[in-house]
Amino acid sequence: MNPIRYAACAVALGFLAPAWAINKCTDANGKVSFQDAPCAGEGEKIEVRPAIQGATPIQPSASPVKEGVFGASWQRKNYLQAQGIPQARAAIERNQRECTAQPHAVATAGPLRRGNLPSGNQFVQESAAKAADDKAACEARTEALREQLRVLERELAAMP
Structure with missing residues (x-):
């Protein structure tokens, strides 16, 4: 592959927004730890997403879309x-x-x-x-x- 294709692939992979699940676990002594596996005792699941500037979710329009002739x-x-x-x-x-x-x-x-x-x-x-x-x-x-x-x-x- 030529360098332009490598650059295009790298840019495309950069736009992917993966989400990671991190579990905040508390043991019997009250010590807090973070891990990717579910907690054995008490804990909560935290969803982490990378910050992407300028990316905003598209809001659905409030007015219904009129169907076209061949809808x-x-x-x-x-x-x-x-x-x-x-x-x-x-x-x-x-x-x-x-x-x-x-x-x-x-x-x-x-x-x-x-x-x-x-x-x-x-x-x-x-x-x-x-x-x-x-x-x-x-x-x-x-x-x-x-x-x-x-x-x-x-x-x-x-x-x-």
Whole structure:
């Protein structure tokens, strides 16, 4: 590195304002000592910062900042209209397609054909219970997706 880069790095490091924590500890005899580790007995933590001339913290403005034409609310509204709501509707439709595509019936071909199984067979009962559980899970997922869609639509309706 050339000397200009070294100088720039040194200046940059000089502007960093590290803070050190120093603990003021008092022992049983009343003797005061300063250390960087927490005190074993009584003590207080003192925060030490180097003095930097001319550095003052920026105070937040008292008046609220007016949002520009393409501000955060415009971006959110645009997102809801272009992507959020259409994607939520597509998710509902996709979930419904997946639910109807799931095989809920007992196999109708091969050795496990319904006609070959005696009534009350455990396989048939387990299959029916699994199908009912799957259907309930699909309905719950569809309702959760519909609720998310309603939330997005209410948010869009409330925007100016």
